[in-house]
Amino acid sequence: MRTGYKSLFAVLLFTAFFLQGCNNEPEVPNTRGVYMLLDTSGTYTKELKQAQRVINYILSQLGPGDSFAVARVDTGSFSEKDIVAKVTFQDRPSMANQQKRVFREKIDKFIKTVKGSAYTDITGGILQGIEFLNEAGTGHNTILIFSDLKEELRKGYKRDIPLSLNRYTVVALNVTKLRSDNVDPREYLDRLENWRLKVESGGGNWRVINDMTRLEKIFGNQ
Amino acid sequence: MSLNDVFMIVPSSPALSGVIWFTLLVIVLYMARNHAHRGILTLSEAIHNSFRLSARSVRLLRDLLIKRNRDVLLAQGREATERIIEREFERIDATVRKxxxxxxxxxxxxxxxxxxxxxxxxxxxxxxxxxxxxxxxxxxxxxxxxxxxxxxxxxxxxxxxxxxxxxxxxxxxxxxxxxxxxxxxxxxxxxxxxxxxxxxxxxxxxxxxxxxxxxxxxxxxxxxxxxxxGTDKAQRMLSSSSMTQFFISGFVLLIAVGGAFINFNLIARPMSEMVGGSAMMMGFKTSSIAALVIILVEISLGLFLMESLRITRLFPVIGALNDKMRIKMIWITFIFLFALASVEAGLAYMREILMEDNQATLALLSDTGGVEVAKNSALWITTAAQMGLGFVLPFALTFVAIPLESFIHSMRTVLGVVAVAFLRALEWLLRLIGNLSRSFGKIFVHVYDFLIFLPLGIEKLIHNKEGGKKTADSSSSNVGGVA
CATH class of the missing domain: 1.10.287 (Helix Hairpins)
Structure with missing residues (x-):
């Protein structure tokens, strides 16, 4: 009878190892990475107070091991210099809380001193975001674009680059309507549709959140 | 050539074709009647016999299990009664000595x-x-x-x-x-x-x-x-006692699981300060696993303590140790348990600090923008209660060993009873299927005869006619003989 139990145990153990071996998919880390782009173009600077609320909400949601960066969108956003604040939270929750406080202070300071930019290079910002999050090695990546999504590039800047957004979620926040949008709403809808196509063709998920009281939708099911 | 073409003997009339096919079928069935009957009955009998044999095997296994259950039950009962008698004698010895x-x-x-x-x-x-x-x-x-x-x-x-x-x-x-x-x-x-x-x-x-x-x-x-x-009365008594023990100890174990759950919640959060809050292991947070391991270690130490005190007898090796070694073991397990209980009290305190820190950070990040949260002057009561729980629960979990022992011992009996009931049901099912197969064999024979009722009727008429003729011939010859 004891031999029977031993055999059963051996079979179960073997099956467990076998099933484990069959699972060839690379393990996705359970950490989250968020890269937030803040539009600092002249017309949009006044919306940055709202962005502060969003940043605070995201800070409250992230925990040890997660990464977060906030970058401004200006004339040429594909640059580390445009990153206002970045952090990878330490494993100890108490240290992570301290990091959150420091991060918040940096953002407050930035919001107070920010100056409007002449151009809006959103694609460059997204490329920088992808680079940052890939380096951070987080499992669930989100790029937040706090902008009206109206891209204006300086002459000579090339941004017709396909985005590699596999396993990325791109969320457009507070996409305000421009004066011209009110004249012809199709402009606004086309703008959103173009961005959606751009993101989805790169393998990413696209989402728009204009109601700033529903920030919990940012992370969806993550 | 499709099946339809084969069926349509008279191409223009499917009904006529059907009738022809049916007639042919009836003729074939009539001609093969005796062999078909024997085949159906033999097959049903074979199925019946195989199921009967299986049922018999199951019954033998059930009887074996009943005997084994009885032996185990009596052995457990004997051991328990020996232990109680031994204890009574020890008490008498103490009274006499004193x-x-x-x-x-x-x-x-x-x-x-x-x-x-x-x-x-x-x-x-x-x-x-x-x-x-x-x-x-x-x-x-x-x-x-x-x-x-x-x-x-x-x-x-x-x-x-x-x-x-x-x-x-x-x-x-x-x-x-x-x-x-x-x-x-x-x-x-x-x-x-x-x-x-x-x-x-x-x-x-x-x-x-x-x-x-x-x-x-x-x-x-x-x-x-x-x-x-090994009387029936003793067996009934022990069986009933085992069932009662099983349910009571199961209930107490459930309460203990509740206690362990509270204990887990007390230390899981602060454990993330020690082992990190983001590391995962087998899909679970490492801090949660670490907290669970600590609780399991405490329960194990409690088991060893109870064994060393000879309150339970789950590990015969510990029970068989000499008194000197046993007392050493009691002290060692108690010291470890005390140390873990102190660690838990510390973690419970840490939990409170972390909660406060978290609340302060959340308040800073909320819309209020860092308005200081009003401090509750009675908060120390919660902290003290948490620390007290953290210290007491490991010792309380020590006593899990007693219901656990009862549960394990009585589970053997309960599982035996359940297995016997299962085998009994299986035997009944096999017998039912066996009997049904035999009955179905007979039913199929009747259905077969029903399909060829026409030739059978004709055959009967012919037989009757021949029988009547023979009877008439024999009676006339008898009359002639007498005359």
Whole structure:
């Protein structure tokens, strides 16, 4: 009878190892990475107070091991210099809380001193975001674009680059309507549709959140 | 050539084709009737027999299991009763050692008390005062015949009277003194009586305790004999006891699981400060696993402590250790348990600090923009309660060993009963299928005959006709013979 139990145990153990071996998919880390782009173009600077609320909400949601960066969108956003604040939270929750406080202070300071930019290079910002999050090695990546999504590039800047957004979620926040949008709403809808196509063709998920009281939708099911 | 083409013997009429096919089928079935009947019945009988054999195997297995269950149950019962009897004897031994070891001293004490009483009693005996020696002389004088008018005799008698009065007064006084002395002696006897009574009451109590224990041992020995004989009564009693134990210990274990869950929640969060809050292992947070491991280690230590104390007997190796080693083990497990309990109390305190820190950070990040959260002055009560729980729960979980032992022991019986019930149901099902297959065989034979009822009817008519003809021939030949 004891031999029977031993055999059963051996079979179960073997099956467990076998099933484990069959699972060839690379393990996705359970950490989250968020890269937030803040539009600092002249017309949009006044919306940055709202962005502060969003940043605070995201800070409250992230925990040890997660990464977060906030970058401004200006004339040429594909640059580390445009990153206002970045952090990878330490494993100890108490240290992570301290990091959150420091991060918040940096953002407050930035919001107070920010100056409007002449151009809006959103694609460059997204490329920088992808680079940052890939380096951070987080499992669930989100790029937040706090902008009206109206891209204006300086002459000579090339941004017709396909985005590699596999396993990325791109969320457009507070996409305000421009004066011209009110004249012809199709402009606004086309703008959103173009961005959606751009993101989805790169393998990413696209989402728009204009109601700033529903920030919990940012992370969806993550 | 499709199946449809084969079927359509008369291309224009499917009905006619069907009738032709049916007729052909009936003819074939009629011709193959005997073989088909035998085939159907043989097949159904084969199925019936195979299921009957399977049912028989299951019954044998069930009987084996019942016997095995019975043996295990009786063995467990015997062991448990032996343990209780052993404990009763230990108690009797303790009583005898404690109370009856003083019996010689008690006996001496009683003897001394009785001697003292005896002496006092002897001293208090009422001795009547001895009559004066000259009373006989008085009697002689009194017998002298009195002569009238003789004053000498009167004077003598008067003197004697006065002397007697004096003497009796003195004697009475002496008697009174002696009585007082005797009363004092009797009074001195009282404490001795009380001492004797007290000693006897103590003896009575001890003897009664021994008697009641002996009655219990008698009853246990009776049960033990029943178990050794393997009577049905003993088996029923043990089985019922096991079921009760199973449910009670299961209920207590559920409560313990609740306690362990609370304990887990107390330490899981602060554990993330020690092992990190983001690391994962097998899909779970490492901090949660670490907290769970600590609780499991505490439960294991509790098991070892209970084993070392010989309260439970889950690990015979620990029970068989010599007393010196066992006591060492008790201290070692207790120290570890104490250390873990202290760590838990510390973690519970850390939890509170982390919660406050988290709340402060959240308040800073909320819309209020860092308005300080009002501090509750009674918050220390929660902290203290958490620390107390963190310290006490590991020790409380130690006692899980007792219901766990009962659960494991009684589970063997319960699983045995469930397995027997399952085998019984399986046997019933196999028998049912076997019998149904035989019945279905007979039903199929009837259905077969129903399909060929027409040729069968014709055959019957022919038989009847031939039978009638033969009967008529035989009767006519009989009539001719007689004539």
């Amino acid at each position: 109370d009856l070891s003083d019996y010689p001293a008690l006996h001496r004490h009683l003897n001394e008390e009785i001697t003292a009483i005896d002496e006092n009693f002897a001293g208090s005996t009422d001795v009547p005062p001895t009559p004066p020696a000259w009373v006989k002389a008085v009697e002689a004088v009194a017998k002298i015949p009195a002569s009238k008018g003789d004053p000498t005799v009167g004077n003598i008698l008067e003197d004697i009277h006065q002397s007697l009065v004096k003497s009796s007064t003195r004697a009475l006084e002496e008697y009174r003194k002696a009585s007082t002395k005797r009363h004092q002696l009797l009074q001195k006897m009282m404490p001795h009586w009380r001492n004797v009574l007290k000693a006897l009451q103590q003896v009575d109590k001890t003897v009664n305790s021994l008697l009641s224990r002996s009655v219990m041992i008698d009853r246990l020995m009776h049960d033990y004999e029943d178990i050794l004989k």
